Amino acid sequence: MPLVNNKVGDDSTVGKDKALADGEALVDSLIKVVACYRHLASCVGSCTDSLQLRDELRQTREKAQKLAVAICHHLTSHLRNKSLPEEQRKEMELLWVAFSSSLELLHVDMCKVFKMGDIFSLADTGTLVQTGLQGGSSEVAARALSIPDLNQAQPPALPAGLESQEQSTLEQEISQIDHMIDDMEMKVNVLRWMVEPHGPQYADPLSSTDSASLALLSMDEERPGHQPLCQRSHIFVLLLLFAVVFVAATLSVCIFLFS
Amino acid sequence: MTIRNAIRDHGQRYRPRMACLQKAEKVLLEMQDPRTGVKSQPQRLVITTIPHAITGEDIIAWLADRFQIDTQEARSFGSMLVALGYIYPLQDHKRLLIKPDASLYRFQTPYFWPTQQWPVEDTDYAIYLAKRNIRKKGILELHEQEQYNRLHKWMNHKWDFIVMQAKEQYRAAKERKKPDRVVFECQERAYWVVHRPPPGTVSAMDYGLERRIDPNADETKTPDFYERIMIFTQQSIMRPRVKSSVSIGALVKYCTTYNSHDPFLSKCLPSNPWLTDDVTFWTLNRLNVEVPSKMRVERWTFSFGELLSDPRGRDDFRLFLKKEFSSENLAFWESCEDLKWGTAATMREKAEQIYKTFLARGAPRWINIDGKTMEITVNGLRHPHRYVLDAAQTHIYMLMKKDKYGRYIKSPVFKDTMKKAICPEEHKFSDAQLEQNAKNRRPSLSPIILRQQELEQRAKMAANAPVDITQLCRFTTPVPHLAVYSGITDSPSLAFPAPSPACPSPISVALDSTSACERRLEADERKPEALGPVRGPVSKSRMALSLRRLLKRGCTPATMFASLSPKCHSAAGTSSRIQPISPDEPSQAPPRRIGNFFQIKVDIPPECRIYPIESEDEDEANRSASRGGVGTKEIICPWESLTPHNGTG
Numbered sequence: 001m002p003l004v005n006n007k008v009g010d011d012s013t014v015g016k017d018k019a020l021a022d023g024e025a026l027v028d029s030l031i032k033v034v035a036c037y038r039h040l041a042s043c044v045g046s047c048t049d050s051l052q053l054r055d056e057l058r059q060t061r062e063k064a065q066k067l068a069v070a071i072c073h074h075l076t077s078h079l080r081n082k083s084l085p086e087e088q089r090k091e092m093e094l095l096w097v098a099f100s101s102s103l104e105l106l107h108v109d110m111c112k113v114f115k116m117g118d119i120f121s122l123a124d125t126g127t128l129v130q131t132g133l134q135g136g137s138s139e140v141a142a143r144a145l146s147i148p149d150l151n152q153a154q155p156p157a158l159p160a161g162l163e164s165q166e167q168s169t170l171e172q173e174i175s176q177i178d179h180m181i182d183d184m185e186m187k188v189n190v191l192r193w194m195v196e197p198h199g200p201q202y203a204d205p206l207s208s209t210d211s212a213s214l215a216l217l218s219m220d221e222e223r224p225g226h227q228p229l230c231q232r233s234h235i236f237v238l239l240l241l242f243a244v245v246f247v248a249a250t251l252s253v254c255i256f257l258f259s
Numbered sequence: 260m261t262i263r264n265a266i267r268d269h270g271q272r273y274r275p276r277m278a279c280l281q282k283a284e285k286v287l288l289e290m291q292d293p294r295t296g297v298k299s300q301p302q303r304l305v306i307t308t309i310p311h312a313i314t315g316e317d318i319i320a321w322l323a324d325r326f327q328i329d330t331q332e333a334r335s336f337g338s339m340l341v342a343l344g345y346i347y348p349l350q351d352h353k354r355l356l357i358k359p360d361a362s363l364y365r366f367q368t369p370y371f372w373p374t375q376q377w378p379v380e381d382t383d384y385a386i387y388l389a390k391r392n393i394r395k396k397g398i399l400e401l402h403e404q405e406q407y408n409r410l411h412k413w414m415n416h417k418w419d420f421i422v423m424q425a426k427e428q429y430r431a432a433k434e435r436k437k438p439d440r441v442v443f444e445c446q447e448r449a450y451w452v453v454h455r456p457p458p459g460t461v462s463a464m465d466y467g468l469e470r471r472i473d474p475n476a477d478e479t480k481t482p483d484f485y486e487r488i489m490i491f492t493q494q495s496i497m498r499p500r501v502k503s504s505v506s507i508g509a510l511v512k513y514c515t516t517y518n519s520h521d522p523f524l525s526k527c528l529p530s531n532p533w534l535t536d537d538v539t540f541w542t543l544n545r546l547n548v549e550v551p552s553k554m555r556v557e558r559w560t561f562s563f564g565e566l567l568s569d570p571r572g573r574d575d576f577r578l579f580l581k582k583e584f585s586s587e588n589l590a591f592w593e594s595c596e597d598l599k600w601g602t603a604a605t606m607r608e609k610a611e612q613i614y615k616t617f618l619a620r621g622a623p624r625w626i627n628i629d630g631k632t633m634e635i636t637v638n639g640l641r642h643p644h645r646y647v648l649d650a651a652q653t654h655i656y657m658l659m660k661k662d663k664y665g666r667y668i669k670s671p672v673f674k675d676t677m678k679k680a681i682c683p684e685e686h687k688f689s690d691a692q693l694e695q696n697a698k699n700r701r702p703s704l705s706p707i708i709l710r711q712q713e714l715e716q717r718a719k720m721a722a723n724a725p726v727d728i729t730q731l732c733r734f735t736t737p738v739p740h741l742a743v744y745s746g747i748t749d750s751p752s753l754a755f756p757a758p759s760p761a762c763p764s765p766i767s768v769a770l771d772s773t774s775a776c777e778r779r780l781e782a783d784e785r786k787p788e789a790l791g792p793v794r795g796p797v798s799k800s801r802m803a804l805s806l807r808r809l810l811k812r813g814c815t816p817a818t819m820f821a822s823l824s825p826k827c828h829s830a831a832g833t834s835s836r837i838q839p840i841s842p843d844e845p846s847q848a849p850p851r852r853i854g855n856f857f858q859i860k861v862d863i864p865p866e867c868r869i870y871p872i873e874s875e876d877e878d879e880a881n882r883s884a885s886r887g888g889v890g891t892k893e894i895i896c897p898w899e900s901l902t903p904h905n906g907t908g
Contacts, residue, residue: 031420031423032430035427035428035430036427039428039432039435039443041370042446043368044370045368045370047311097416097417097419101421101424102420102424105382115374119369126293126294127288129287129368130291130311131365131368131446132309132310132311132312132365132366133442134309134310134439137435139434140434142434143434144431192416193416196415196416197419198419199422200422201411202389203389203390203393203426
């Protein structure tokens with residue numbers, strides 16, 4: 001993401017920097033929320049689908065929409081401001097591209113959730129696909145909503161009528177986002193081919209511990225045929241360990257006896 | 260539903276031929292039912308166990324049981340479900356097929372199902388690759404690397420967003436519990452193996468161009484919709500009906516005839532290239548192969564249409580016709596096809612060409628069609644369009660079919676071809692060889708090259724076109740300034756001498772004797788008598804019928820030819836073959852004759868027949884014509900204005 005590095009400047013630029021920083025923060029959080037929404041959406045229709053999940057989806061969606069509206073106002077007002085200096089404008093346009101892309105992703109996810117909600121009704125749990133998921137997605141939702149823990153305030157059993165109401169609200173919100181996208185395109189003319197990103201081509205690999213454990217998991221996932229071998233190698237290592245410990249113990253006993 | 264998809268689709272998004280997706284979804288929902296579906300078992304990994312894994316053999320057994328099909332078919336069906344992405348393999352995730360053993364599979368989550376409405380987005384793929392890059396610390400597979408670079412170039416403006424989104428998704432995934440994380444990664448990976456297959460694999464999602472409307476959606480009942488239904492039903496009522504016994508009989512006959520020739524229903528020798536990746540079958544059955552295969556030759560005997568539609572068959576037929584000296588029929592038919600299928604710009608000249616070559620009086624390759632058809636054709640040629648020669652073409656087609664085709668099948672040419680035809684041995688590939696073949700797949704010749712070859716061939720054939728000997732006699736010697744013989748034998752025609760004395764053709768013998776009768780013809784205008792003495796030698800020749808026709812015609816118009824055009828007198832004079840008919844004598848008689856034969860105006864009075872057939876010759880002879888005025892003409896196309904000495908354009 002573009003760094004704000006001009007700390008020195010007169011008031012107007014400071015003000016504008018603040019606007020830029022605000023915009024960036026908002027866009028970052030929107031991206032985060034959209035990512036979490038995608039994770040949640042991938043659980044819809046699977047065996048972990050439940051009212052809770054739908055509720056989490058709703059909350060995440062509402063947050064995303066709030067953010068979206070805020071960013072829309074913010075960026076539109078700044079980009080329509082003709083007196084914006086060139087550099088600022090570039091930064092703003094970058095933010096704008098990021099914003100519109102995340103909005104599109106959100107829109108697609110919402111459409112998918114809507115469609116799947118139609119097909120996979122929670123009333124009939126037999127049709128929910130057994131995908132192998134076990135746990136809940138409350139942690140993801142918590143991350144999205146930026147709260148440490150998601151309290152389950154509502155009881156899980158809710159009347160079925162709520163589901164259809166939920167669907168219609170979803171429908172409305174989707175069309176709202178539609179309009180927002182349209183408005184955006186109308187009001188602000190951002191030439192996408194003129195926008196140049198700052199970031200690297202490859203995402204930096206995150207801290208090694210995280211990826212290592214995951215890599216281990218994936219390795220096992222890909223070659224479970226080798227499981228017996230691995231297990232055998234583990235047993236061998238354990239045996240070796242025990243042998244070493246045993247030898248050390250006997251040695252110490254000998255020393256103790258002979259000393 | 261007013262929901263629109265975010266990606267600004269400018270039409271055309273639905274995938275044709277993917278109606279199977281909805282059906283597959285239904286099957287899948289049944290399969291995954293915990294009570295009545297496929298038995299699931301937990302998958303044991305080192306750290307954890309993940310439930311809901313199913314084995315390949317269980318899937319196959321369930322499908323066979325549910326649909327009452329045999330194991331092989333159940334296996335193919337299962338492989339299709341895997342290839343479409345509804346079930347994914349846990350081991351060997353790149354090969355999308357069902358193995359009938361204990362290998363494990365899992366159901367894909369509905370979010371990743373290949374539905375019609377949502378196309379697969381490159382943005383998502385870019386995010387996925389970025390995530391994978393993070394996880395594998397920069398070690399992507401080669402094709403993934405290439406794709407990544409390509410997407411970086413094309414979606415450069417979004418790249419910051421993509422990298423950020425990848426990081427966020429990665430972090431969000433970490434919030435989940437480990438088994439769920441593993442499952443989600445497997446799901447995503449399987450999704451992308453289906454939709455962005457690694458190179459060298461066959462993808463089930465190849466579906467061609469996208470469609471504007473969803474073939475699975477219900478159509479809204481607008482007035483337009485009902486109008487379409489009405490038109491359709493009206494046309495259905497108006498359709499000619501056939502008794503079902505007849506139509507079914509025809510279908511049965513077709514099926515029994517073609518059953519052994521169908522590569523799906525019966526074995527394909529040497530081997531079906533789609534199954535074994537070995538292209539011998541295609542090389543042996545190329546369009547212009549020297550030695551055709553036995554099956555191909557057998558197909559020619561089914562119907563005349565089959566013979567003509569196969570280029571090799573057509574070549575053979577052409578050879579046969581050349582031996583029978585009636586290859587003008589096939590040439591005419593081919594030219595008509597060329598006219599029908601050619602570009603609109605060339606239509607006019609093609610029509611003229613065809614007229615001059617085949618239809619006009621004294622044309623070098625004159626075809627025999629009846630007067631009515633000729634009248635219709637000539638009338639139509641005034642304003643030539645694509646189908647102007649349809650009547651004539653049909654006539655010739657029927658002629659060839661009824662007469663020549665039967666003779667061809669019994670001819671030595673065909674028998675020879677049949678004897679030489681090859682019957683290749685069946686291939687028996689082992690599995691290893693099949694894999695080898697799959698690796699050695701190569702693309703075939705580009706269609707551009709094939710088209711060029713075809714055009715070259717056609718040009719070569721046109722250059723070497725045989726000049727039909729029946730039409731040639733000293734009287735139809737091509738005269739230079741007559742632009743009649745354009746196209747086919749341009750330069751050769753000019754240098755072409757009249758049939759040399761050494762030419763042993765019986766025609767010249769017969770024709771020699773006509774010179775004697777010509778004078779008599781001029782004198783008393785009694786054709787049937789004149790031809791009496793000629794009939795003898797003629798009947799002995801092979802080409803009796805055509806000769807007689809020629810002679811009946813050839814006598815008078817031929818002389819017209821030679822003598823009519825004023826510039827031609829010298830040419831006529833120089834040719835020693837032209838008998839000493841005094842130029843004066845025919846000059847009185849001819850104008851009247853010309854009136855009969857050459858007044859090719861469109862609004863011809865009905866009693867005047869343009870192109871006499873055999874029965875009409877006598878009438879003409881008795882005609883007292885004063886159609887004057889046309890005078891000395893070359894052959895002109897009937898749609899051009901009749902001005903004297905008009906160069907035939």
